Amino acid sequence: MAQDAAGTVGARVSPQVDSLIRAAQAGDQDAFEQLVRTYDQSVLRLAMNLLRSPEDARDVYQEAFLRVYRNLHAFRFDCSFHTWLYRIVTNICLDQLRKRQVRKEESPTIETREGPIDRMDTFQEESAHADPERSLWNRQLKQRIETALQDLTPRERMVFELRHYQGLRLRNIGEMLGTTEEAAKNCLFRATQKMRAVLGDFT
Amino acid sequence: MTCDSILKLIPLYYYGELTPDEEERVEEHTHGCPTCTRxxxxxxxxxxxxxxxxxxxxxxxxxxxxxxLIAAIQGGAPRIAPAAKGAWRLFLDAMAASFSGPSLSGLARLRQPIGALALLAIGFFGARLINTAAPSSTDDVYSTVRSVQPDNAGGVAISLDETRRKVVKGHMNDGNIQRLLLAAAHEDNPAVRVESVDLLRSQSGSSEVRDTLLNVLSQDTNPGVRLKALEGLKPLAADSEVRKTLRRVLLADDNAAVRVLVIDLLVANRDDNMVGMMQGLVQQENNDSVRRKLEKALRDMNASPGRF
Structure with a gap:
C-alpha cells in the first residue's frame, strides 16, 4: 500500500501548494510547472497501472494537466487540490477503461508462444528465478490476477487502484468519483470478492 | 457476530476502513474462529x-x-490574448511556406497540429470567459462543449461538460453567448462545431466572427464544418482578406465540395487575379466536377481554360 507525498497532501492543502496554486492562477508559469511536478508522478503511476500502456499513460498525463492548466482559474479551494486534480484524472482514466471495455481490443496481456503475458512485463526486468517451478507458478498467478482485474467494472477497478496502490482513503476516493464513502466501500468489497473468486486458493 | 457478517468486513478491515467498534468485533471474532482467520x-x-x-x-x-506538456502550453495556449489570431498568423506563415512550391499536401499536414493549438487555446480562453459570463450560469468548471441548441426565438442553449454539466442561455446578440459560440467552433465534437458555425453565420458582420469563420475554413478537419463556414462567408465574398483565404483554400483543401463552393464565392465577385490561378488549377485538378466548375467559371469570365 503505497502512500506518496501527493497522496498525503490530499487530506489538506499545504501552505506551499496553496501558494503555488495562487501564483499559477495569476499566470506564473514556473509555479504551474512546480505544481505539476508535485503531483505528476502519482498521476502517471495511476494511469500506468490502470492502463498498463506507456502510450496511454502519456496521453492521460497530457490531457489531465492541460485540463488543469485551462481550468485552474476555476479552482476555488473548496476541496483539496489533490482531490480536484484526481477528479480530472480519474474521469479521463475511466473514459479510457470504458472505451476499452467497448472495443475489447486493447488487452493488457499479449499472446506469446508461452501463453499470454502482461504487456508491462516487456518493460520490466524479470527477476531471475533459479527455480523454474516457482517461476511457472508466478507466471500462472500473474495471469490469473490479470483475468481477475479484467473482470472488474471500470469503477471497481478505479476504487481498488486508488485504495490498494495509491493508498487513498475511501472517503477521499468517494469524493473524487462523485460518490459516497459507503458506495466506495461497496465497490472495494465487490472488487476484492471478484478477485478472490477468480484467484481461489491460488494465493 | 456470525461468520457471514465478519467475512463481509474482512476486506475493509485489511484496508483499515472500519470504525474502531467494527474493528474490535472483527478481531474478537477471528481470534476464536479458524474459518475467519483463514x-x-x-x-x-x-x-x-x-x-x-x-x-x-x-x-x-x-x-x-x-x-x-510544457511544449503544448508554451506553443499553444497564450494565457491572455485570444488565440484565434495567433493560430491564424501561424497558419498564414505556414501557408506562405507551403505554397512556394507546387505541393498541395501542406495544408492537410498542417491542419492537425494547428487545429489542436487552436482547440487548446480557445478552450483556455473559453474557460476564462465562463467566469465573467453574465448569462445564467452558476458553475464555473468546464472543459467540453457537448451541444449547442438554437431555439425558435433567436436564443441559443450551450451545454458544457467537465465533471459537471451546465447550460448557459442567452440571446445571439449577447456578447458572452457569441464568445462561447466562437469557442465552441473549435470544440472536439464536430456536431457542436457545425451547430456553432451555423449560428455564427448570422453574426458574420463582426470581425471576430469573420476571423473565426476564416480560421474554421482553413483549419477544421471536418469538411461539413468547413462548408458551414463557407456559407457564413458568402456575404463577405467581396472582402479582400476573405478572398485571399478563399484562394488559398481552393489550392489546398482536399474536399471537392469545399473547392466547388469556394469557386462559387470567388466568381461571384470577379477579380482578374483569379484568372491566372484558375487557369493553372484546371491543369492540376483531379476531380471532374471541380474541373468543370473551374472551366465554366473561366468561360463566364471570358477567359480561356488555358489548356488549349
Whole structure:
C-alpha cells in the first residue's frame, strides 16, 4: 500500500501548494510547472497501472494537466487540490477503461508462444528465478490476477487502484468519483470478492 | 457476530476502513474462529500478490511527459490574448511556406497540429470567459462543449461538460453567448462545431466572427464544418482578406465540395487575379466536377481554360 507525498497532501492543502496554486492562477508559469511536478508522478503511476500502456499513460498525463492548466482559474479551494486534480484524472482514466471495455481490443496481456503475458512485463526486468517451478507458478498467478482485474467494472477497478496502490482513503476516493464513502466501500468489497473468486486458493 | 457478517468486513478491515467498534468485533471474532482467520490470511495473500503487480513508470517517461506538456502550453495556449489570431498568423506563415512550391499536401499536414493549438487555446480562453459570463450560469468548471441548441426565438442553449454539466442561455446578440459560440467552433465534437458555425453565420458582420469563420475554413478537419463556414462567408465574398483565404483554400483543401463552393464565392465577385490561378488549377485538378466548375467559371469570365 503505497502512500506518496501527493497522496498525503490530499487530506489538506499545504501552505506551499496553496501558494503555488495562487501564483499559477495569476499566470506564473514556473509555479504551474512546480505544481505539476508535485503531483505528476502519482498521476502517471495511476494511469500506468490502470492502463498498463506507456502510450496511454502519456496521453492521460497530457490531457489531465492541460485540463488543469485551462481550468485552474476555476479552482476555488473548496476541496483539496489533490482531490480536484484526481477528479480530472480519474474521469479521463475511466473514459479510457470504458472505451476499452467497448472495443475489447486493447488487452493488457499479449499472446506469446508461452501463453499470454502482461504487456508491462516487456518493460520490466524479470527477476531471475533459479527455480523454474516457482517461476511457472508466478507466471500462472500473474495471469490469473490479470483475468481477475479484467473482470472488474471500470469503477471497481478505479476504487481498488486508488485504495490498494495509491493508498487513498475511501472517503477521499468517494469524493473524487462523485460518490459516497459507503458506495466506495461497496465497490472495494465487490472488487476484492471478484478477485478472490477468480484467484481461489491460488494465493 | 456470525461468520457471514465478519467475512463481509474482512476486506475493509485489511484496508483499515472500519470504525474502531467494527474493528474490535472483527478481531474478537477471528481470534476464536479458524474459518475467519483463514479468510483474513487469504485477504493478506491476495493483497501481497497484487502488490507485486505494481509498476513504476520509467523516469524517462515522466521526463517525456513533462516536456510534452510544457511544449503544448508554451506553443499553444497564450494565457491572455485570444488565440484565434495567433493560430491564424501561424497558419498564414505556414501557408506562405507551403505554397512556394507546387505541393498541395501542406495544408492537410498542417491542419492537425494547428487545429489542436487552436482547440487548446480557445478552450483556455473559453474557460476564462465562463467566469465573467453574465448569462445564467452558476458553475464555473468546464472543459467540453457537448451541444449547442438554437431555439425558435433567436436564443441559443450551450451545454458544457467537465465533471459537471451546465447550460448557459442567452440571446445571439449577447456578447458572452457569441464568445462561447466562437469557442465552441473549435470544440472536439464536430456536431457542436457545425451547430456553432451555423449560428455564427448570422453574426458574420463582426470581425471576430469573420476571423473565426476564416480560421474554421482553413483549419477544421471536418469538411461539413468547413462548408458551414463557407456559407457564413458568402456575404463577405467581396472582402479582400476573405478572398485571399478563399484562394488559398481552393489550392489546398482536399474536399471537392469545399473547392466547388469556394469557386462559387470567388466568381461571384470577379477579380482578374483569379484568372491566372484558375487557369493553372484546371491543369492540376483531379476531380471532374471541380474541373468543370473551374472551366465554366473561366468561360463566364471570358477567359480561356488555358489548356488549349
Amino acid at each position: 479468510e483474513l490470511a487469504q485477504q493478506r495473500a491476495l493483497a501481497a500478490a497484487l502488490d507485486k503487480r505494481q509498476i513504476a513508470p520509467a523516469p524517462m517517461l515522466l521526463e517525456d511527459c513533462r516536456s510534452d
